[in-house]
Amino acid sequence: MKTKTLLLHMCCGPCAEYPLEALREEGFTVSGYFFNPNIQPQKELDRRLAGVRKLSELRDFPVFALERCDEQVWRDFSSPNKADHCNYCYRVRMFEAARFAKENDFPAFTSTLFVSPWQDHEALKQAAEEAAEHYGIRFEYRDFRPGYRQGQEMAKADELYRQRYCGCIYSLGESNYKEKILKQLDLSADA
DSSP states (O other), X not given: OOOEEEEEEESOHXXXXXXXXXXXXXXXXXXXXXXXXXXXXXXXXXXXXXXXXXXXXXXXXXXXXXXXXXXXHHHHOOOSOHHHHHHHHHHHHHHHHHHHHHHTTOSEEEEGGGGOTTSOHHHHHHHHHHHHHHHTOEEOOOOOGGGHHHHHHHHHHTTOOOOSSOSSHHHHHHOTTHHHHHHHTTOOTTO
């Protein structure tokens, strides 16, 4: 029997808990790819990456990672429409995940973003399908949302950092937790 391998694009440790378990139950050998240049500020990216690395150790699976945020790219992209920002972000991350998967001999990829009840699944799915077609690789769509709460409980039990905003500067500004997050990150509200 041939082993099924898959690259799992990871936005953070907590969102990876349930998808990783579900994919393994389907017989996949999973490797992670933490690629999220949208996450701001750098301290936040570092906290999320630490959580991904901890999960990698706990669940014994390899993770590749981009370890820097790219604030200027996201600040340069401007639109009065929030959906435009999200769609741009989905495309950047899905195209990079597909490129990385193809160049590293993974036959397929998917993303932990599909576990979130707050993501636009249709826009995200479209971006992933376009990326898969562009790079000639398979996109494994899974609607992981039914396992969202279970994954959050797993993350809590594993003592992973659980963030309160998507990661970009726009979502931080919309967050009810903005002041608390900025204080945790040792940043002023003016940052």
